[in-house]
Amino acid sequence: MTKISKASQTEMQQYSRRDFFRKTAAYSVSALAAASVMAPVKINAEDDPAIVEEKVWGTTFGDPVTKNLYGVPSAYEHHVTRRNTKLLSSGNYYASIAMCPIHESMGIITPNGLFFSRSHGGTAQIDPNEHRLMIHGLVEKPLVLTMDELKKYPSVSRIHFIECPANGGPEWRGPQFPSIQFAKGMMSCAEWTGVYIKDILKDLGLKPKARWMLAEGADNSHMGRTIPIDKVLDDAMIVWGQNGEALRPEQGYPIRLLVPGWEGNLCVKWLNRLEFASEPFYAKEETAKYTALKPSGKAIQHFYANEVNSIITSPCPDIPWTDLKKGDIVEIEGLAWSGMGTIKGVDISFDGGKNWVEASLKGLVLPKAWTRFSFIYKYEGKPLLLSSRARDDAGHIQPSVKQEREVMGVESVYHRNGIATWEVTEKGEVNNVQVLS
Numbered sequence: 001m002t003k004i005s006k007a008s009q010t011e012m013q014q015y016s017r018r019d020f021f022r023k024t025a026a027y028s029v030s031a032l033a034a035a036s037v038m039a040p041v042k043i044n045a046e047d048d049p050a051i052v053e054e055k056v057w058g059t060t061f062g063d064p065v066t067k068n069l070y071g072v073p074s075a076y077e078h079h080v081t082r083r084n085t086k087l088l089s090s091g092n093y094y095a096s097i098a099m100c101p102i103h104e105s106m107g108i109i110t111p112n113g114l115f116f117s118r119s120h121g122g123t124a125q126i127d128p129n130e131h132r133l134m135i136h137g138l139v140e141k142p143l144v145l146t147m148d149e150l151k152k153y154p155s156v157s158r159i160h161f162i163e164c165p166a167n168g169g170p171e172w173r174g175p176q177f178p179s180i181q182f183a184k185g186m187m188s189c190a191e192w193t194g195v196y197i198k199d200i201l202k203d204l205g206l207k208p209k210a211r212w213m214l215a216e217g218a219d220n221s222h223m224g225r226t227i228p229i230d231k232v233l234d235d236a237m238i239v240w241g242q243n244g245e246a247l248r249p250e251q252g253y254p255i256r257l258l259v260p261g262w263e264g265n266l267c268v269k270w271l272n273r274l275e276f277a278s279e280p281f282y283a284k285e286e287t288a289k290y291t292a293l294k295p296s297g298k299a300i301q302h303f304y305a306n307e308v309n310s311i312i313t314s315p316c317p318d319i320p321w322t323d324l325k326k327g328d329i330v331e332i333e334g335l336a337w338s339g340m341g342t343i344k345g346v347d348i349s350f351d352g353g354k355n356w357v358e359a360s361l362k363g364l365v366l367p368k369a370w371t372r373f374s375f376i377y378k379y380e381g382k383p384l385l386l387s388s389r390a391r392d393d394a395g396h397i398q399p400s401v402k403q404e405r406e407v408m409g410v411e412s413v414y415h416r417n418g419i420a421t422w423e424v425t426e427k428g429e430v431n432n433v434q435v436l437s
């Protein structure tokens with residue numbers, strides 16, 4: 001593994017959370033101002049209408065508690081939405097994708113209304129009473145389950161990301177989007193509730209010859225994918241719960257397959273059939289579709305796990321540093337994830353990958369889940385090339401764009417995990433760039 005040099009430049013100096021508290025103290029207790037890393041700010045309470053004026057919400061009744069019996073976010077947050085661009089649509093909005101605003105996410109859970117949504121035939125609106133799951137093929141007891149019957153199996157809840165393997169795929173040849181939402185928003189992370197397929201199979205009896213599982217959806221695209229049995233018996237789930245409520249239609253209501261850490265397209269939504277077989281079912285274009293093309297012209301076919309990856313979410317083109325002043329202490333934050341294990345650490349570079357310092361991981365650090373990282377930084381108003389590089393407990397480390405290109409060329413669509421870089425200008429604007437050296 002690459003050695004992390006403790007950098008000497010001032011911009012790489014480590015600041016701590018305590019620096020924030022000193023700053024806060026400086027506002028209120030003037031004696032502590034000397035300890036502040038920031039110039040104390042004078043607050044003119046008497047001039048500030050937000051402090052001195054009565055507000056309508058403080059003098060009249062609010063909405064009745066019965067107003068939004070299913071709640072919605074504050075009207076002041078309505079700009080936080082999924083987004084689509086024609087560049088990512090194949091001519092219509094049915095076989096298309098709505099990208100997650102990952103820069104707006106807090107912690108590691110994506111709210112259900114913001115979870116990225118990718119479908120090949122539109123969002124099916126399924127009546128659960130008319131939906132069945134058929135499990136057949138190489139099992140002792142093939143059966144058809146109603147949704148109520150399926151939910152009788154003992155359930156588990158697990159936090160996992162889903163990432164389309166095409167996430168970042170338009171940028172193999174160079175940056176395309178001045179936006180993190182479009183550059184990296186084909187992923188989200190949720191707490192899923194459902195049943196392990198291995199637990200259902202204890203009941204149904206898997207025949208020893210079974211090597212593959214075909215999963216098929218009930219939507220208009222009837223998407224079918226085959227998955228190796230080892231992964232199925234490891235941690236694949238059939239899920240009906242998403243962050244404490246039923247799956248959203250966009251995520252495959254009433255049930256979907258969850259194949260933790262592996263390509264999002266394997267997580268068949270609106271799931272209605274599982275068939276166990278000794279050979280993979282090579283549905284027509286399936287093999288051609290999700291392969292990785294190498295410069296030699298050879299394609300890697302069985303390429304399932306999403307590799308270790310990370311992205312700085314603040315700052316980013318969508319959240320620039322234009323409001324910062326020289327000397328301000330600011331928190332750099334981002335997300336790291338690996339489909340092959342648990343995030344071990346994340347390093348940050350301010351000079352396009354020449355020197356690295358270690359960020360801290362914050363909150364829950366779970367296998368095959370988004371992991372949030374943080375670095376407290378003193379802003380100097382100098383141009384930066386800001387990058388993050390994640391490592392996982394399986395020993396993988398994110399490659400540079402150069403290393404990735406050496407192996408994969410630039411003709412691929414899928415599985416791009418080269419180190420991402422934001423260029424921060426003197427004015428604090430943030431541009432999407434790639435470091436090729």
Ligand SMILES: Nc1nc2c(c(=O)[nH]1)N[C@H]1C(S)=C(S)[C@@H](COP(=O)(O)O)O[C@H]1N2
Pocket residue numbers: 115116117118119120121162163164165216217218219221222223250251252263264265266267268269270271
């Ligand atoms: N039945 C069905 N399942 C599907 C799809 C689909 O079009 N139909 N799209 C797949 C793709 S390509 C991805 S990346 C994920 C996206 O899951 P999400 O829409 O919940 O984010 O679902 C997969 N499951």
Ligand SMILES: [Mo]
Pocket residue numbers: 118164165166264265
């Ligand atoms: Mo996908």
